[in-house]
Amino acid sequence: MSLTSATLLVFTLVCTALLFAAAVWLWPRLARRGWRPVLGRVALVLAVQALVFSSIGLGVNRSMLVYGTWDDLLGTASPHELIDRDSGGESLVKVIGRRQPDVPGGVTPQIGGEIQKVMVQGKQSKVATPAYVYLPPEYFQKGNEQRTFPAAVVLTGFPGAAENLLKPLPYPKTAWSLAKQKKMQPMILILMRPTVGPRNTQCVDVPGGPASETFFASDLPEAISGAYRVPSSAAAWGIVGDSTGGYCALKVALQHPEHYAAGVGLSADYKPEIDGDSGDLFHGNKDEEKRSDLLWSLDNLPQGKTSFLVTTSLQGESNLGPTRKFIEKVKDPARVSSITLDRGGHNFNTWKREIPPSLEWLGARLTVQ
Template structure:
């Protein structure tokens, strides 16, 4: 049974209830003061507490999508295998291969020209040789006859760290939200490429081109757009790509737009931070390269480099987010920069969690859509 399955959570709850009842039932028998009785009380309390914490952890993981599997939880997910799709273009399937398809929602819209479609893909960077899975949302218009010659804008959607790409579909509801907003006329139809920034698991590269390591920034700035544009009807003109992410993904999104404005015309950082941390999950990202370290600090970048022609949206909340003050400073830095444009969503309250981001995603997608061009 998988880490995120309902059966595992229910089993943990049942075990916790049984242990609680057993503790209450056996407590009188263990009330003596000999070492066996004391050991029994300690053991029952310890096992019951551990089981209760396991229930809470499993429930939180199902809600927020921290880890996708047991291997992911214990840092053993290192495989980067790619399944060959024999219907794909080219003799070897090319850098992007479609692995599976599914509809956007369980009820209604079974036909892609009505409800859109989600495709699970595998991408291999032709420059970086990074291989990673992703999900692609194709809007209903993509399959409709009157749009058969149209090209669409695209947006990369990123999780936090460690995150799961599935959470972008099932928990944050990006495809369903994009479809509904387009139907309401609040955004144009867009292709969404949904994935996590952790392309070299379990390492958190903070979307940095690590010297002698994963070239993550190059993958997102060059390989991914090229692979997606080569497979789908994405507009290839400047101003056609955007990027949005939460937490670590938000930091990466802002960095991509600032560093590569010719690729990403707009970026949204949901609960983002503005400087790459260095900790046990990242390892040595910069190898004493001061210039690389400075470029990864977005405040430094804004103050010491020419203003890039791109648009940014940042979000925070006055109560519940620890990035509120740094977000205000970032906004001031962008405004002082001149050419770069900045907008914000500031909630009165909201924590660093899915519930807060679900409140911000509709307006963020509408904002992003308004800054991208279709063909």
């Protein structure tokens, strides 16, 4: 059974209730002295507690989608696949599933658009990784067969599943609603995790692989532009993310203005976090380690003609100080905007409030010819 399935959660809850009832029934029999009754009582208590905590964990995970699969939970996930062959002119994007957007009329693509689950192959990075592609209804409407659309890469935090960007962070639904209200131009969204492997690669080209920065900076725009009606020019491309995904979005937009015109960091970090989830990202390469510090990069590397949007909160966020420093360090020809909430934590509720203005801001800065 899937880790996030309702069947597994219900099964665990039923087992918990049955075992609790059995414990109540058996307890008088285990009240006698002796090592066997004591062992029985300990075993029952531990078993009930294990099932209670499992039920709570499964419920929270199903709501928050922190871990999407058993492999993610156990640390055995290996979502990237090395590509040893040349694409031979074949599409670098393979559609492996479709689903309806959670919008009125979502059953009809011309009304609600479509969400495609795809595998994206990186031509330079030599990896393949899954993503969701949201195509707006205008993409399917008659008369738009030759129309091109801007695109935005949308990244989760880590750990996290790409499904987080469908619910509880409703990016396709919000984009559909804003376009319908004429507050934002129709836009294609590519929804992903901020890594191309089981490690938290944080958009760094790790020596020996995986080449995470190369994938997001150049492979992904090339693959999507070759499969959908999206221009390959940087003016048509933006990238947005929250937390670790926000760091990736700002890093890629800052250091690759040749591919991205705008980047949005929601509660973003400003340098990679080295821990057990990331492992050693730099292998002693101090130059690359400094370059991955965005505040250092703003001071020491040329800034391109890129627009940035950063968000933070006066209370509840730990990135308030670094965000203010980021804003101060952005110089012409780059541009920076910001959203500072009075209160907001590092969580879905905060980011859900920031998605509509962020998509409006992003849509206003992307152009197609």
